[in-house]
Amino acid sequence: MIRPGSTLGILGGGQLGRMIAMAAAELGLRTHIYAPEENSPAFDVAAEYTIASYEDEAALVGFAKAVDVVTYEFENVPSETAATLSAHALLAPNAQALAVSQDRFLEKSFIAGLDIPVAPFAVFANEDELLEAVARIGRPAVLKTRRFGYDGKGQTMIRPETDPVTAWDALGRAPSILEGFVPFEREVSVIAARTASGGFAAYDLCANEHRNHILDTTRVPAGVSAGTEAQAVAIARAIADALDYVGVLAVEMFLVNDAQGERLVVNEIAPRVHNSGHWTLGGAVTSQFEQHVRAVCGWPLGATSRLGRVEMQNLIGHDVEAWERILAEPGAHLHLYGKAEARAGRKMGHVTRIFDESR
Amino acid sequence: MIRPGSTLGILGGGQLGRMIAMAAAELGLRTHIYAPEENSPAFDVAAEYTIASYEDEAALVGFAKAVDVVTYEFENVPSETAATLSAHALLAPNAQALAVSQDRFLEKSFIAGLDIPVAPFAVFANEDELLEAVARIGRPAVLKTRRFGYDGKGQTMIRPETDPVTAWDALGRAPSILEGFVPFEREVSVIAARTASGGFAAYDLCANEHRNHILDTTRVPAGVSAGTEAQAVAIARAIADALDYVGVLAVEMFLVNDAQGERLVVNEIAPRVHNSGHWTLGGAVTSQFEQHVRAVCGWPLGATSRLGRVEMQNLIGHDVEAWERILAEPGAHLHLYGKAEARAGRKMGHVTRIFDESR
Numbered sequence: 001m002i003r004p005g006s007t008l009g010i011l012g013g014g015q016l017g018r019m020i021a022m023a024a025a026e027l028g029l030r031t032h033i034y035a036p037e038e039n040s041p042a043f044d045v046a047a048e049y050t051i052a053s054y055e056d057e058a059a060l061v062g063f064a065k066a067v068d069v070v071t072y073e074f075e076n077v078p079s080e081t082a083a084t085l086s087a088h089a090l091l092a093p094n095a096q097a098l099a100v101s102q103d104r105f106l107e108k109s110f111i112a113g114l115d116i117p118v119a120p121f122a123v124f125a126n127e128d129e130l131l132e133a134v135a136r137i138g139r140p141a142v143l144k145t146r147r148f149g150y151d152g153k154g155q156t157m158i159r160p161e162t163d164p165v166t167a168w169d170a171l172g173r174a175p176s177i178l179e180g181f182v183p184f185e186r187e188v189s190v191i192a193a194r195t196a197s198g199g200f201a202a203y204d205l206c207a208n209e210h211r212n213h214i215l216d217t218t219r220v221p222a223g224v225s226a227g228t229e230a231q232a233v234a235i236a237r238a239i240a241d242a243l244d245y246v247g248v249l250a251v252e253m254f255l256v257n258d259a260q261g262e263r264l265v266v267n268e269i270a271p272r273v274h275n276s277g278h279w280t281l282g283g284a285v286t287s288q289f290e291q292h293v294r295a296v297c298g299w300p301l302g303a304t305s306r307l308g309r310v311e312m313q314n315l316i317g318h319d320v321e322a323w324e325r326i327l328a329e330p331g332a333h334l335h336l337y338g339k340a341e342a343r344a345g346r347k348m349g350h351v352t353r354i355f356d357e358s359r
Numbered sequence: 360m361i362r363p364g365s366t367l368g369i370l371g372g373g374q375l376g377r378m379i380a381m382a383a384a385e386l387g388l389r390t391h392i393y394a395p396e397e398n399s400p401a402f403d404v405a406a407e408y409t410i411a412s413y414e415d416e417a418a419l420v421g422f423a424k425a426v427d428v429v430t431y432e433f434e435n436v437p438s439e440t441a442a443t444l445s446a447h448a449l450l451a452p453n454a455q456a457l458a459v460s461q462d463r464f465l466e467k468s469f470i471a472g473l474d475i476p477v478a479p480f481a482v483f484a485n486e487d488e489l490l491e492a493v494a495r496i497g498r499p500a501v502l503k504t505r506r507f508g509y510d511g512k513g514q515t516m517i518r519p520e521t522d523p524v525t526a527w528d529a530l531g532r533a534p535s536i537l538e539g540f541v542p543f544e545r546e547v548s549v550i551a552a553r554t555a556s557g558g559f560a561a562y563d564l565c566a567n568e569h570r571n572h573i574l575d576t577t578r579v580p581a582g583v584s585a586g587t588e589a590q591a592v593a594i595a596r597a598i599a600d601a602l603d604y605v606g607v608l609a610v611e612m613f614l615v616n617d618a619q620g621e622r623l624v625v626n627e628i629a630p631r632v633h634n635s636g637h638w639t640l641g642g643a644v645t646s647q648f649e650q651h652v653r654a655v656c657g658w659p660l661g662a663t664s665r666l667g668r669v670e671m672q673n674l675i676g677h678d679v680e681a682w683e684r685i686l687a688e689p690g691a692h693l694h695l696y697g698k699a700e701a702r703a704g705r706k707m708g709h710v711t712r713i714f715d716e717s718r
Contacts, residue, residue: 004695025404028695045384047403300687328659331644336363336387
């Protein structure tokens with residue numbers, strides 16, 4: 001059991017680490033950020049920080065020894081880094097959660113193995129196997145690199161007219177999988193938390209809209225049936241239990257509504273706080289950031305109830321120039337990440353609006 | 360106009376500075392704390408800090424030049440310190456607000472000059488004048504040092520049997536005032552904010568209960584008539600306007616209910632965020648800390664509406680050992696200040712509980 005006054009180590013210095021650090025400080029914890037980039041946004045709200053690469057073993061050992069528990073804000077923590085940290089400190093979520101979520105093939109296989117619906121998928125090692133996979137799964141399909149894909153990067157559509165080999169070439173022939181395209185009605189996600197003792201709590205399902213493959217807006221409730229909502233939570237719980245997961249996790253899903261009715265197909269897992277959970281900061285009794293801190297410290301989970309109908313809008317790149325107008329809007333909650341330069345596609349902040357449930 | 364990315368300087372490194380710093384970071388500001396004490400709680404959530412005395416002119420000038428606007432968490436900022444800072448940076452609230460609130464005689468005279476009810480009071484320079492004041496004001500009365508009183512320190516009751524001169528001796532014969540004792544029903548306070556352009560917003564009146572002269576519990580609403588509530592806000596506004604005030608201020612008042620009916624008598628002003636406003640963090644749309652940041656930056660004030668009926672309880676000294684039980688209580692919002700040692704009388708944290716208005 002971690003006590004207030006202990007130090008939470010956070011790998012990664014972006015806005016997620018920053019918001020975890022603030023939630024930890026609210027609960028009386030000290031924080032120590034580890035990130036390779038100078039001027040990382042999270043440094044500004046942390047008690048300590050270390051600037052070093054994720055491959056710097058001496059720095060990692062020093063960091064792990066200086067803190068009481070280590071968590072992270074991104075799933076691409078190298079497995080060697082996770083192993084080094086685990087040898088000297090409590091790491092939560094665990095290395096298995098990282099391994100599964102880092103590799104789309106492992107991830108899909110793991111989820112399918114729990115009898116949870118996923119898109120049809122196939123792994124391939126060469127051109128012949130790729131063509132065979134396309135023939136079996138059909139078109140449209142999506143070619144995705146097994147590792148390091150995010151915000152639409154590392155993936156490409158295989159349409160009726162696409163040459164699969166050319167498409168694979170465009171991905172640098174990186175190890176990839178082929179996925180059947182899911183004709184979804186909406187993208188939804190569940191933010192949930194699990195503790196080491198098996199405690200579990202989920203927030204209401206949220207509906208996500210993307211713009212240029214980057215999350216633009218999250219709306220809660222998602223407008224699905226109670227049965228679908230319950231199914232989503234059951235899926236998140238099954239995944240969390242199977243990973244012996246500790247912390248907040250996000251499960252991104254497609255909502256399909258076809259002849260078989262309304263149903264969910266899991267897209268991917270993020271073993272961390274998630275952009276589609278930002279609405280919980282101000283929009284739910286306990287924010288996902290506080291919930292994550294509670295879970296990794298072995299503390300009781302907080303209430304996940306919503307304070308109303310919630311909309312969260314990302315401020316991407318120059319969107320942030322609207323900050324003054326947003327501040328003047330009654331009841332709008334502005335969150336800025338302290339990033340100096342508003343580059344295109346860069347997440348600069350977000351705004352949360354909470355409405356009476358009836359409106 | 361201060362822009363996000365600018366640096367807010369905060370004088371004082373306790374829990375108030377800490378919570379202001381976190382609110383500033385949420386809005387994309389950098390923070391720089393100036394405090395004499397090593398290991399000040401606010402350092403852990405600030406981008407920069409300076410450890411130096413409030414009399415260290417070189418350090419003050421360096422601090423003022425390094426930030427875009429300076430605010431403070433305590434009213435006993437020496438006037439020379441305020442003057443030095445004002446010469447090199449924007450200081451908000453202004454030096455006048457400090458001067459008035461630092462001296463009980465000046466404070467009472469200023470408030471009475473606005474035709475706002477205060478307890479009868481008298482200043483005295485020697486024993487004869489003290490005895491004359493006691494004769495005029497009557498007993499019971501309260502002898503209070505003009506400066507540096509807080510949490511019941513620097514004051515003593517003059518009861519029917521008390522020798523006034525002995526009582527004054529007990530205060531070290533410090534320059535003091537004598538105040539008539541107000542037979543109050545409840546202690547209440549208004550937390551309000553004013554901007555440089557005259558924008559004004561107040562939170563609902565709150566009722567405060569003290570234990571050993573330290574705030575124990577704040578409840579909102581205060582359970583007074585609409586007329587009294589409106590009078591309280593009008594008083595806060597008159598005071599803020601007269602001081603050309605910028606930032607959050609607290610006005611502590613006595614609620615009297617006698618033959619003349621329910622009415623308010625102002626006790627004192629705090630030119631800063633205030634313990635009796637902690638309920639706004641999670642209990643109102645905009646916290647007093649965010650509101651203060653908005654005001655000192657010249658930004659629009661946020662909405663002050665409550666999210667329900669709110670109770671805030673301070674965790675004093677060993678009260679904080681209940682942290683785990685509080686974390687397990689659904690809907691309780693725990694805030695800990697990161698102080699290492701739980702000494703008697705020390706404010707270690709607070710807990711806010713929000714209930715449906717009807718319950």
